[in-house]
Amino acid sequence: MKCTKCKEGQFIPGFIDSLFRAHICNNCGGNWVLIEDFVTWKEKNPEYQFANDLQVEEEPTESPQALLCPVTGALLLKFKISSATNHRIDYSAAVGGIWLDKGEWALLKTSGVAGSLNHIVTQSWQHQLRTETAKENFQKLYTSKFGKETYAKVKEVRDWLQSQPQKADLRAYILAEDPYSTEK
Secondary structure (H helix, E strand, C coil): CECCCCCCCEEEEEEECCCEEEEEECCCCCEEEEHHHHHHHHHHCCCCCCCCCCCCCCCCCCCCCCCECCCCCCECEEEEEECCEEEEEEEECCCCEEEECCCHHHHHHHCCCHHHHHHHCCHHHHHHHHHHHHHHHHHHHHHHHHCHHHHHHHHHHHHHHHCCCCHHHHHHHHHCCCCCCCCC
């Protein structure tokens, strides 16, 4: 099989970190991993913990262009790996295969998501990432708008308010121009 990325190399059967099967491009060093192989390995090794305190020795590459599945020729879908990075991996839903560019496996390990390789390409994982990213973006916006100290204080007040049984009345009191007036 020709490499999906460099189009020059051939896939050589091998293993990622001597753990689970993959096909490694003998030219660009990318990896074609079948989710089935990863899940089978993971089920046989449930106690295995990936070290995530590694230093990435070289910056992982990411394919900016769309890649084609080496099996079906269909476009691979790009899936974000975590909210901490914009890096994406490529996935073939038809085959259940993931293309990892050179260095991406190390990035998955250092990001603490290597053990979740099979979950990254799920709708629930991607939804959670979008939610986390939106929350982080709002936090940055509020910090920028209010300042760090004011934002911390208003979060504290908000958390306290949310825990009160009469929070609706308390909100009305706080928002009233004059809470002691009978005028609207």
